Structure formats: structure tokens, C-alpha cells
Amino acid sequence: MQSNSEKLSAKDFATDQAIRWCPGCGDYAILNSVKKVLSTLGKRKEDVVFISGIGCSSRFPYYVDTYGMHSIHGRAVAIATGTKVHNPLLSVWAITGDGDGLAIGGNHFIHALRRNININILIFNNEIYGLTKGQYSPTSQLGQRTKTSPLGTIEKPFDPAMLALGAGATFFARTTASDPKHLQEILLRAEAHCGTSVVEIYQNCVIFNDEAFEQFLGKENRDDHSVVLQHGKPLVFGKGLDKAVQWGHHELLVSTALDTAVIHDEQNLSLSFLLARLETVKPLGVYRCVQEAEYASNMDDGVKKESRKQVSELLHSGSTWEIE
Amino acid sequence: MKTTLEHIIILFSGDSGDGMQLTGTQFSDTSARMGNDIATFPDYPSEIRAPSGSVFGVSGFQVHIGAREIYTPGDQPDVLVAMNPAALKVKLPLLKKGATIIINDDAFDRSGFKKAGYEVSSLEAIGELKNFKLIHAPITSQTERALEAIDLDNKSKRRCKNFYALGLCYFIFSRDPNLTKAWIREKFEGKDALVNANIAALEAGYHFGETIEASISIYQIPEAPLEKGTYRQINGNTGIAWGLMQAAEASGLDLFIGSYPITPATDILQELSKHAGFGVRTFQAEDEIAAICAAIGASFSGALAVTTTSGPGLALKSEALNLAVMLELPLVVINVQRGGPSTGLPTKTEQADLLQVFYGRNGESPVIVLAASRPGDTFAMAFEAARLSLQHMTPVVLLSDGFIANGSEPWRIPDLREEYHHIPIHLAQASEEDFKPYNRNLQLVRPWAIPGTEGMQHRIGGLEKDFETGDVSYDPENQEKMVEVRAKKVSMVASNIPEQQVEGKTHGQLLVISWGGTYGAVRTAVKRLQVQGHEISLVHLTYLNPFPKNLGPLIANFKQVLIPELNKGQLLRIINAQFHCEAKGYHKVQGLPFTISELITAFEKELKLVEYAKQ
Structure with missing residues (x-):
């Protein structure tokens, strides 16, 4: 709201709280990126709200010097909804994880997307429950051995992209804590989007699920097994830019035919779904971004449509009578 | 003829x-x-x-x-x-x-x-x-x-x-x-x-x-001698909706209601959804939990926030209600009670959620509890619930029931310029040096600093916090202190509510204590016995936690206390635990209100026993 003071730096957004994440945790990179992005955007501390649920990721609000709430398990998105609806001028960020956001908070997640309320939902996805020390989550891989699945899970994981797109997401992006530059680009896009922005951030849990994303993002693998999405650009990737994503019959394929590469289109829902289904290569970037009616501003318009009425008028409306 | x-x-x-x-x-x-x-x-x-x-x-x-x-x-x-x-x-x-x-x-x-x-x-x-x-x-x-x-x-x-x-x-x-x-x-x-x-x-x-x-x-049937004024019909659910709207106007805040449809409370949500023109934002949530959570989120950003429900919904909301207790944010929870347990008797009346409201949360978790008595007092009680919640920065549960919610009666429209016109609240202003979110005033109430206010940014949460700094604290002594502070803060509300009125003499043989929607029947029964010359008086409670300060002394003025309730003795347990008065109960759980005649029979029986004991 105030713009008279100078732009704040990333450091200005730090708090005096000791950070309690494990050394090597991907959360540090996310925290630094978020602070950097707030600075880049020229945000004032008082206009930003972080609301989290429960889990390692949900400690996040304590470490950013804005308004913040560390709430209860699974409810960050529901609380953020109320905060945003009451004051649409605020920049509201829900911080959640794969367990908090997609298991116990799954219902709030899909309904926020259906309403398209202008908040940013950051899902720190490490495919494991970290704070409770290593149980499988809704994004753990089928067959993964964890403390509660010693024989391997028998549950198919959610793909957060498919889930979000199915629920009507107007913005879905996937990025990784291991690439802060890309992460920051995506966070800027998410904040710029008017509607619910879901950012799934692959975040490595060094203690309970180390190297979970190695297959796609490991040093040796990332060039050949991840593709960066850019709207209007061909989906070409590989060490020597020698691979391309192609249209198949009902799916996307990977081949070396560069000139027939799929051109990325953030507004093509079918393409977004098919990208989410690619198995050998992981797309990173904005899967979908479309402009649709936004909930909080619609509600605000309804409230501000006419001049404010007085309750006394209401009490005297309709059928009344006098007793003398 | x-x-x-x-x-x-x-x-x-x-x-x-x-x-x-x-x-x-x-x-x-x-x-x-x-x-x-x-x-x-x-x-x-x-x-x-x-x-x-x-x-x-x-x-x-x-x-x-x-x-x-x-x-x-x-x-x-x-x-x-x-x-x-x-x-x-x-x-x-x-x-x-x-x-x-x-x-x-x-x-x-x-x-x-x-x-x-x-x-x-x-x-x-x-x-x-x-x-x-x-x-x-x-x-x-x-x-x-x-x-x-x-x-x-x-x-x-x-x-x-x-x-x-x-x-x-x-x-x-x-x-x-x-x-x-x-x-x-x-x-x-x-x-x-x-x-x-x-x-x-x-x-x-x-x-x-x-x-x-x-x-x-x-x-x-000739006209009744009613007090002068302008009247309208009102039912309990509408009265609650309007009372909340007036509280928003009187406090200068916008009203936010997060709710999920549930019988017999749905009409409050429906009524409020008509009133965007009064600044009311109605959020029909995906479930009971989201409904209260959205209300908490709105309260955090400075709304007069409300959630409405019935017993089964309150059960789902209990974790989030506890969060509001811990955050110390204002929140009004309306519970329009119905027959229970579980789905129970959705369209029938009962007052069996009192202990749920008092004790149905993990940890030591006091909330302010009020109860409406009749359709005609719901406007006042909803306003009062909002007032206390805003002034004491803590959740208030207002109990109604299916009988009050759907029943209607003529209601003298109050003059809002004279009554219900102002709720003084204090929002923290920018520029306070060294702002601490849990720095309390003499009433132990913390400041309400809402997002958008410069220099007041702070973090709150469900974890226990240090008494001084408000930072997360696992210190054993601090935990005990904070539990006691939250309890004391709620008990101090007793200084901000009226003294308990008595219908009848302030001392005597039998004191009947009632609460909620049984008021009409209990009052009528007590009056008839008073006319017959019996030493019987009535205390009908609308403030249940904390109780009015004079309740204890009043109870001590009577030989016997009898508590009729549409449950198996819930207020009875609370009164006996707090005042050690060996009160007796009279109970009915049939999804129906008391009849006057059954109450007269019960009161007469008790009066005889008191008489007999005296001899």
C-alpha cells in the first residue's frame, strides 16, 4: 500500500527466528527464492500473508517477515481463502506439502481451484511425510518402501498436475528447489496470475526420501529427462538439444525429429494433461495458464455494487405493525 | 354469537x-x-x-x-x-x-x-x-x-x-x-x-x-397488551443473522460468514447470502472444516467472522475452533442444536451440545458460551456474541436450537440509534514500537493487528507461544502460564456482562435454573406456581461461560436447585461442579420441547420434597 519507502531487499524479509529445517533440505532454497521474488516484486511486508498447515514446509511463515499464520493440518488453503476473500488487496500465499495439501487437505485444494480464488498455493513435494519421520504420502511412488509400507506401498500416487488440472486449475506449474533460477521465474508468474496458482516444487528430503527426483533431476539425468516448458516454443531438450516431444495418437512421445516438436501452449488443456502423463521425461514450467473469472474480486464486486445499506432499514422492511 | x-x-x-x-x-x-x-x-x-x-x-x-x-x-x-x-x-x-x-x-x-x-x-x-x-x-x-x-x-x-x-x-x-x-x-x-x-x-x-x-x-381473540412500538414477526435464525449484521455495523467491520448447509442452521447462511449490500460476504464452503477455517482466515485479516452449524458440524469444526482459541482471534460460532448423537434427529430440538461446547476440544480450551432463549432474543444474543468476541479476542459459541430457530414470535424492533449502536474495538495502529502480537492489556486481551497495517507484521500459529515475545515456545513453565492466562482471560469476561436477573424472589425454597429454548415453558410453569403462593424462583441463564458473577450467591439463597434440561443433565453437571450445590435435574430427550404441565408436575414434586425436608 505504501510506496514512499525504498524497495526492500530479500534480506529485509528475513525474521529473527532460528530456522529448524535439516541441513541440506530443499526448503532453504525455496525460502530464499520466495524472499528474492518478494523483493523483485517490490512488495511491502504488510501486504503479504503466508498461511501454512502442518509439516516441515509449514514452518515457512515463521521465517518471512510478513504477516503469517502456521495453522492446523491440511487447512492452509481454506484459511487463506477467508483471508483473501475478506481483503482481496493482500498477496496471499498458502504453503503446504504433499501430505498437508493433497492428503488431509485434499478437499480444500480441489475446491480452491474450482473457485479460482487469487492465491498462490506452493506445494513442497518431497513424496514423503517428513515431520512425522518417514511415512508414505499421496505422492510416494507405487511400491516405495517407507516406515508404514515396509513391503512397498500398494497405493497409486496422485500426480498433482493431473489433480489440479482435473479440478479446473487456471494456473499450474512444476519446478524444483534444485534450480532456484527457474523456481523464481515460476513464482513471479504465479503471483502475476489472477486466479489460483498452483506451484508444485520438487523438494528433496535428505533424511527420509533422499534422491527422490534423481531419475529426472539428477546431474547426470536432468538434461535428457526433463524439458523446460515455454509458451509458444518447441519442446526440445537433451544434452545436445537433440530430443523433442511429439504428438502421438493419444499421448505425447519423445523422438529426435526436432522439426515436428510440439509447440507449448499454456492454454491447451489437452496438451497440459498429456504433459503430465509423460513418463520418461519430466516437464518443468507452466503447464497451464488461462484467465478466468476470479472468486474474491467477484465477491467484492457484489459487496461494493451498491451503496452500503443500514440494518435499521432491513428491520423495518416487509410486514411491520404498530402497537400503540 | x-x-x-x-x-x-x-x-x-x-x-x-x-x-x-x-x-x-x-x-x-x-x-x-x-x-x-x-x-x-x-x-x-x-x-x-x-x-x-x-x-x-x-x-x-x-x-x-x-x-x-x-x-x-x-x-x-x-x-x-x-x-x-x-x-x-x-x-x-x-x-x-x-x-x-x-x-x-x-x-x-x-x-x-x-x-x-x-x-x-x-x-x-x-x-x-x-x-x-x-x-x-x-x-x-x-x-x-x-x-x-x-x-x-x-x-x-x-x-x-x-x-x-x-x-x-x-x-x-x-x-x-x-x-x-x-x-x-x-x-x-x-x-x-x-x-x-x-x-x-x-x-x-x-x-x-x-x-x-x-x-x-x-x-x-382480542389484542394482547404488548409494549408500545413497531413490531414484526421474527424467527430465531433470522434474528441471529440480523443481530450479526448489526454487530458488524456497530463495530465498523465487514461481516464474513463461512458456512456449510446443515439442518436446522442453514437458514442463517441463506438469510445472510441475501445481504451483500450490507457488506456481508457469504462463503459456502466445501465442508464444515473449510467453513470455520475460512472464517478464521477472514478474522485474521480483520473481518467480523462467523461460522454457523449444528452439533455434527461443530464436531468437525472442533480442531479449528481450538486454533482460534490458541490464535486468540475473534470468531463467532453459532450452533443451532438438534437431536443427537451422530445424525440423530435433524429436524427435532434438543439441548445436548452444552458439554460438547464446553469441553469438546483437545487440551485446556475455554470459550465464551452464550445461549439464546426465544426467537425474540436471538438478535440481542447474536449481537452480544459478536461484541464479546471482538472485545476479548477469543471465540464465542452461541447456542440456539431447532425450536428457537424455526419458531417465530412478534418482536418489537429496537431503535438502533439508541441500542446496539456501538461496539468499541481496538485495532492495532501502525507505528507501535516493538510490536508484540501477544502483549496483553489489563483484561489479558492481545492486540488485533491486521494485514495491511504497516510495521505490525507478525506470525501466529497453533503452537504454544512465549508469554512475552509470542514466539514458539516449548518451555514447561510457559505452557502452564499460557493455559492459565487463556482461562483467566475468559473468566474475566464476567466483568463485561450483566448480572443475573431472577424471576421471583431472590431467596426461598426452590430455585429453578434453565437455559436456552426451554425458557417459555419453564417460565410459564414457574409463574403459575408463584401465583399459587409457592416459594419458587427462576434463573434463566443466557451467559453460560463465564456465568454472571452473582450466580453463586443467588444459588446459596435457596434450599434446593432444580435444573430442567432437554438432555441428561449437562448444565446440572457444570453447576454442581462449580457451586457444589447438589442441584437436581429434570430431563427429557425426545426431540420435543417441555410441556408446561410436565414441568409443573416436576416442580410441585420438588417443592413438596423441600417442604417435607424442612419438617
């Missing part, structure tokens, strides 16, 4: 699709407009359209009108309107001996009796009816005939039969049919056929009354 009555109880009863709720509402609205005091009791099945003619599809609307003040919908109806055999079968046992029954003859055919589960197939074969006065009216067929010339399908015409029945009742009880005619014109504006049909049915019923006048009794 008209007979003048001081009061009368009429029960409209028919199939759940017969429009009995509407008929009863029209009858009571007209009576209120004619100057009577009234109390109503809608009693309907939870099925929207149960199989027609079946006993579980019977919908009833009881209205008590009087030339004096009326506090309850009454025990035993003097008049029953029975639209079909099922209605007769279900309601007959409730009637006063010698009551009048208006029978829709057309529905009492072989198939009607069969659907109702009667083994007989004629009214003559029902022996008990000898004790009642029957008025036979061919309501269905006469309605069809009266509407012959109107261009409507037969099904729609038959649906007008409730207005025929209403017209007949208007004649018998000397009501002015013009008020209902005006209502019909407004309701069906632009649909001439429906306007004409319903008015024709109403008039036909009225004229049928004139035709049979010689063979029936006609009554009049």
Missing part, C-alpha cells in the same frame, strides 16, 4: 407436500398483525417428500395465539386441522380432550386410511373421536370446484387446498383474510392464474365457514 377466548392453540397438520408450514405461518402472521401475541412450533419430517399419506410424512405447524403474553407454542392443541388420515393418526394423541378437529373429508377414503396404517376405513370406526368435536369440510373437492374457471392444471389447483383450509380457519377464528390476500398477490406477482387460484381457494374456505356457521362455534 362469537365466543371470546384469552388464548388458543391450533395445530395445522397434513402431508409434507400439503403446505402446512405456509398455512401456519400465514395464520400466525395475520394473528400477530391483528395484535395478538403468538408463539409457533413447526414440526416437520427430515424427508423432503416422504411417500404421500404416510405417517412419517406428516408435517405440523402449531401456533399459540393470545390476548395476553404468550411464551410457548402451548402443550395440547385446542384445534387440529387434519388434511389426511395420517395427520389425524399422528396428532390425535396430542390434543386436548374435547378439542375441535377440522377434517378434510375428501382425503379420508379407503386408500387414505390404508396409507396411514389405519385398519379401519371410516371415521365412525375410530372410537376415540367420540371425545372430540368434528368439523367436516370437503376441502380438496371444494377447492377444485372453486377453481374450475381458472386456467391451471388440476395438480396445481389441488395444491391450493391449504388456502381453503386457511380460509375456513380465518372465519372460525375471526381473522382478517386481506393480509394473506396481499401476501399472495406479492408472492405470485406476474403469475395471475396462481394469484387468482389461491385467493379463490382462501375465499371459498372462508365462505364455507359462513355456510356452516349455525352448526359450529365462532371465536374471537
Whole structure:
């Protein structure tokens, strides 16, 4: 709201709280990126709200010097909804994880997307429950051995992209804590989007699920097994830019035919779904971004449509009578 | 010749699709407009359209009108309107001996009796009816005939039969049919056929009354001596909605309601959803949990935040309610109680959620608890719930029940320039040096600093926090201190509420303590015994946590305390634990309100025991 003071730096957004994440945790990179992005955007501390649920990721609000709430398990998105609806001028960020956001908070997640309320939902996805020390989550891989699945899970994981797109997401992006530059680009896009922005951030849990994303993002693998999405650009990737994503019959394929590469289109829902289904290569970037009616501003318009009425008028409306 | 009555109880009863709720509402609205005091009791099945003619599809609307003040919908109806055999079968046992029954003859055919589960197939074969006065009216067929010339399908015409029945009742009880005619014109504006049909049915019923006048009794009920003022009808759910809106206006805040539809609380959400023009934001959430969480989020950003529900919904909200206790944010929770446990009796009344509200959360978690007593005090109590929540930065639960929610009575409209016009609250302003979110004032209330306020940014959460800094703290001594501080903060609310009033003498033999929707019946029973010279007084509590400061001394002034409740003794446990007074309880859990007569019997019995003990 105030713009008279100078732009704040990333450091200005730090708090005096000791950070309690494990050394090597991907959360540090996310925290630094978020602070950097707030600075880049020229945000004032008082206009930003972080609301989290429960889990390692949900400690996040304590470490950013804005308004913040560390709430209860699974409810960050529901609380953020109320905060945003009451004051649409605020920049509201829900911080959640794969367990908090997609298991116990799954219902709030899909309904926020259906309403398209202008908040940013950051899902720190490490495919494991970290704070409770290593149980499988809704994004753990089928067959993964964890403390509660010693024989391997028998549950198919959610793909957060498919889930979000199915629920009507107007913005879905996937990025990784291991690439802060890309992460920051995506966070800027998410904040710029008017509607619910879901950012799934692959975040490595060094203690309970180390190297979970190695297959796609490991040093040796990332060039050949991840593709960066850019709207209007061909989906070409590989060490020597020698691979391309192609249209198949009902799916996307990977081949070396560069000139027939799929051109990325953030507004093509079918393409977004098919990208989410690619198995050998992981797309990173904005899967979908479309402009649709936004909930909080619609509600605000309804409230501000006419001049404010007085309750006394209401009490005297309709059928009344006098007793003398 | 008209007979003048001081009061009368009429029960409209028919199939759940017969429009009995509407008929009863029209009858009571007209009576209120004619100057009577009234109390109503809608009693309907939870099925929207149960199989027609079946006993579980019977919908009833009881209205008590009087030339004096009326506090309850009454025990035993003097008049029953029975639209079909099922209605007769279900309601007959409730009637006063010698009551009048208006029978829709057309529905009492072989198939009607069969659907109702009667083994007989004629009214003559029902022996008990000898004790009642029957008025036979061919309501269905006469309605069809009266509407012959109107261009409507037969099904729609038959649906007008409730207005025929209403017209007949208007004649018998000397009501002015013009008020209902005006209502019909407004309701069906632009649909001439429906306007004409319903008015024709109403008039036909009225004229049928004139035709049979010689063979029936006609009554009049003079105006009641009510306090001067402008009046309107109000039901409990509407009163709560409006009271909350006024609290928002009086505090200068916008109202936010997060809610999920649940019987019998849904009407509050529906009512508030009409009022965006008053700054009300209604959020119909995906579930009960999201509803309260969104309210907490809105409260964090500076709204007067409310969530409305019934017992099962409150169970789901309990974790989030605890968060609000811990965050120390204002939040109003409305619980319109219904029969429990579990899904229980959704459309019936009970007051069995008191202990849930007091203790149904993990940890030491005190909340302010208030209870409405009647439709006419819901506006005041909702306002009061908001006031206390805002001034003490802590959640308030306001208890209502199905009986208050759906019942209606004439309500003197308060002058909002004089009453309910200001709730002083304190939002933290920018520039406070070294702001600490849990830095308390003398009432132990923390500041409310809302996002957007420069320099006040802070983090709060469900984890225990340090008394001084508000940072997360796992310190053992600090934890105990914080538990005690939150408890003390709520107990200090006692200095911000009125002293308890007593109806009757402030000392004596028997003190009856009641709360919630039983007020009308308990009060009436106590008054009758007082008139007979008994030493009995009434304390009806609207502030349940904390109790008014003078409650303890009052209790000590009486030999015996008796607590009638529509549960198995919940307030009883709390009072006995707090005041060690060996109070006794009187309980009923049938999904129905107390009758005055059963209370009189219970109170008389207790008075005798006190007398006996004295000797």
C-alpha cells in the first residue's frame, strides 16, 4: 500500500527466528527464492500473508517477515481463502506439502481451484511425510518402501498436475528447489496470475526420501529427462538439444525429429494433461495458464455494487405493525 | 354469537407436500398483525417428500395465539386441522380432550386410511373421536370446484387446498383474510392464474365457514397488551443473522460468514447470502472444516467472522475452533442444536451440545458460551456474541436450537440509534514500537493487528507461544502460564456482562435454573406456581461461560436447585461442579420441547420434597 519507502531487499524479509529445517533440505532454497521474488516484486511486508498447515514446509511463515499464520493440518488453503476473500488487496500465499495439501487437505485444494480464488498455493513435494519421520504420502511412488509400507506401498500416487488440472486449475506449474533460477521465474508468474496458482516444487528430503527426483533431476539425468516448458516454443531438450516431444495418437512421445516438436501452449488443456502423463521425461514450467473469472474480486464486486445499506432499514422492511 | 377466548392453540397438520408450514405461518402472521401475541412450533419430517399419506410424512405447524403474553407454542392443541388420515393418526394423541378437529373429508377414503396404517376405513370406526368435536369440510373437492374457471392444471389447483383450509380457519377464528390476500398477490406477482387460484381457494374456505356457521362455534381473540412500538414477526435464525449484521455495523467491520448447509442452521447462511449490500460476504464452503477455517482466515485479516452449524458440524469444526482459541482471534460460532448423537434427529430440538461446547476440544480450551432463549432474543444474543468476541479476542459459541430457530414470535424492533449502536474495538495502529502480537492489556486481551497495517507484521500459529515475545515456545513453565492466562482471560469476561436477573424472589425454597429454548415453558410453569403462593424462583441463564458473577450467591439463597434440561443433565453437571450445590435435574430427550404441565408436575414434586425436608 505504501510506496514512499525504498524497495526492500530479500534480506529485509528475513525474521529473527532460528530456522529448524535439516541441513541440506530443499526448503532453504525455496525460502530464499520466495524472499528474492518478494523483493523483485517490490512488495511491502504488510501486504503479504503466508498461511501454512502442518509439516516441515509449514514452518515457512515463521521465517518471512510478513504477516503469517502456521495453522492446523491440511487447512492452509481454506484459511487463506477467508483471508483473501475478506481483503482481496493482500498477496496471499498458502504453503503446504504433499501430505498437508493433497492428503488431509485434499478437499480444500480441489475446491480452491474450482473457485479460482487469487492465491498462490506452493506445494513442497518431497513424496514423503517428513515431520512425522518417514511415512508414505499421496505422492510416494507405487511400491516405495517407507516406515508404514515396509513391503512397498500398494497405493497409486496422485500426480498433482493431473489433480489440479482435473479440478479446473487456471494456473499450474512444476519446478524444483534444485534450480532456484527457474523456481523464481515460476513464482513471479504465479503471483502475476489472477486466479489460483498452483506451484508444485520438487523438494528433496535428505533424511527420509533422499534422491527422490534423481531419475529426472539428477546431474547426470536432468538434461535428457526433463524439458523446460515455454509458451509458444518447441519442446526440445537433451544434452545436445537433440530430443523433442511429439504428438502421438493419444499421448505425447519423445523422438529426435526436432522439426515436428510440439509447440507449448499454456492454454491447451489437452496438451497440459498429456504433459503430465509423460513418463520418461519430466516437464518443468507452466503447464497451464488461462484467465478466468476470479472468486474474491467477484465477491467484492457484489459487496461494493451498491451503496452500503443500514440494518435499521432491513428491520423495518416487509410486514411491520404498530402497537400503540 | 362469537365466543371470546384469552388464548388458543391450533395445530395445522397434513402431508409434507400439503403446505402446512405456509398455512401456519400465514395464520400466525395475520394473528400477530391483528395484535395478538403468538408463539409457533413447526414440526416437520427430515424427508423432503416422504411417500404421500404416510405417517412419517406428516408435517405440523402449531401456533399459540393470545390476548395476553404468550411464551410457548402451548402443550395440547385446542384445534387440529387434519388434511389426511395420517395427520389425524399422528396428532390425535396430542390434543386436548374435547378439542375441535377440522377434517378434510375428501382425503379420508379407503386408500387414505390404508396409507396411514389405519385398519379401519371410516371415521365412525375410530372410537376415540367420540371425545372430540368434528368439523367436516370437503376441502380438496371444494377447492377444485372453486377453481374450475381458472386456467391451471388440476395438480396445481389441488395444491391450493391449504388456502381453503386457511380460509375456513380465518372465519372460525375471526381473522382478517386481506393480509394473506396481499401476501399472495406479492408472492405470485406476474403469475395471475396462481394469484387468482389461491385467493379463490382462501375465499371459498372462508365462505364455507359462513355456510356452516349455525352448526359450529365462532371465536374471537382480542389484542394482547404488548409494549408500545413497531413490531414484526421474527424467527430465531433470522434474528441471529440480523443481530450479526448489526454487530458488524456497530463495530465498523465487514461481516464474513463461512458456512456449510446443515439442518436446522442453514437458514442463517441463506438469510445472510441475501445481504451483500450490507457488506456481508457469504462463503459456502466445501465442508464444515473449510467453513470455520475460512472464517478464521477472514478474522485474521480483520473481518467480523462467523461460522454457523449444528452439533455434527461443530464436531468437525472442533480442531479449528481450538486454533482460534490458541490464535486468540475473534470468531463467532453459532450452533443451532438438534437431536443427537451422530445424525440423530435433524429436524427435532434438543439441548445436548452444552458439554460438547464446553469441553469438546483437545487440551485446556475455554470459550465464551452464550445461549439464546426465544426467537425474540436471538438478535440481542447474536449481537452480544459478536461484541464479546471482538472485545476479548477469543471465540464465542452461541447456542440456539431447532425450536428457537424455526419458531417465530412478534418482536418489537429496537431503535438502533439508541441500542446496539456501538461496539468499541481496538485495532492495532501502525507505528507501535516493538510490536508484540501477544502483549496483553489489563483484561489479558492481545492486540488485533491486521494485514495491511504497516510495521505490525507478525506470525501466529497453533503452537504454544512465549508469554512475552509470542514466539514458539516449548518451555514447561510457559505452557502452564499460557493455559492459565487463556482461562483467566475468559473468566474475566464476567466483568463485561450483566448480572443475573431472577424471576421471583431472590431467596426461598426452590430455585429453578434453565437455559436456552426451554425458557417459555419453564417460565410459564414457574409463574403459575408463584401465583399459587409457592416459594419458587427462576434463573434463566443466557451467559453460560463465564456465568454472571452473582450466580453463586443467588444459588446459596435457596434450599434446593432444580435444573430442567432437554438432555441428561449437562448444565446440572457444570453447576454442581462449580457451586457444589447438589442441584437436581429434570430431563427429557425426545426431540420435543417441555410441556408446561410436565414441568409443573416436576416442580410441585420438588417443592413438596423441600417442604417435607424442612419438617
